[in-house]
Amino acid sequence: NAGVTQTPKFQVLKTGQSMTLQCAQDMNHNSMYWYRQDPGMGLRLIYYSASEGTTDKGEVPNGYNVSRLNKREFSLRLESAAPSQTSVYFCASTEDRGRTEAFFGQGTRLTVV
């Protein structure tokens, strides 16, 4: 049982490049989330999807887009990467939006130079 799988684990981008972070969960969860984690800032929510077919902005959505491809997959896209987007990105899922136990992926460490 893999849980939440993120790809890639590491990525270096040049300013202005684009990329998509992939996330898949195999727990049949309805809700999925993208967070970023920066030193001294804690986890901050970028976007979330309460259920298949819906997406909503979180605390720090600027510069990002998301796609809930199906129930399993939730991707995060950086259209034009900036150094300020250097961070560790985590995908998470919950059984539904009312459940409090979240399962996190291993993270993607992104560096924008």
Added chain:
Amino acid sequence: EDQVTQSPEALRLQEGESSSLNCSYTVSGLRGLFWYRQDPGKGPEFLFTLYSAGEEKEKERLKATLTKKESFLHITAPKPEDSATYLCAVQRGGSYIPTFGRGTSLIVHP
């Protein structure tokens, strides 16, 4: 605005030396308070959810308690494998999005 403050930022203990981590919060109508453990290079791992003042939950050497203003994570006789960053988060009633604190980095020396 919901706020979560964790203290201390870092804590070093000797194996067997019990201590507590603090999470103080400001939230309008608490729906739930969560504790997570995060190992270096890994994603957070869920530990506990507390819903109301006076509630307590235990798991191995960890015990979480909740009052109306703060939560404590008590670590009894810690072992080196308890070394990790411990994250606290709160969720407001009517919202399904948690607000995380910055975490407490715990190192337990053998």
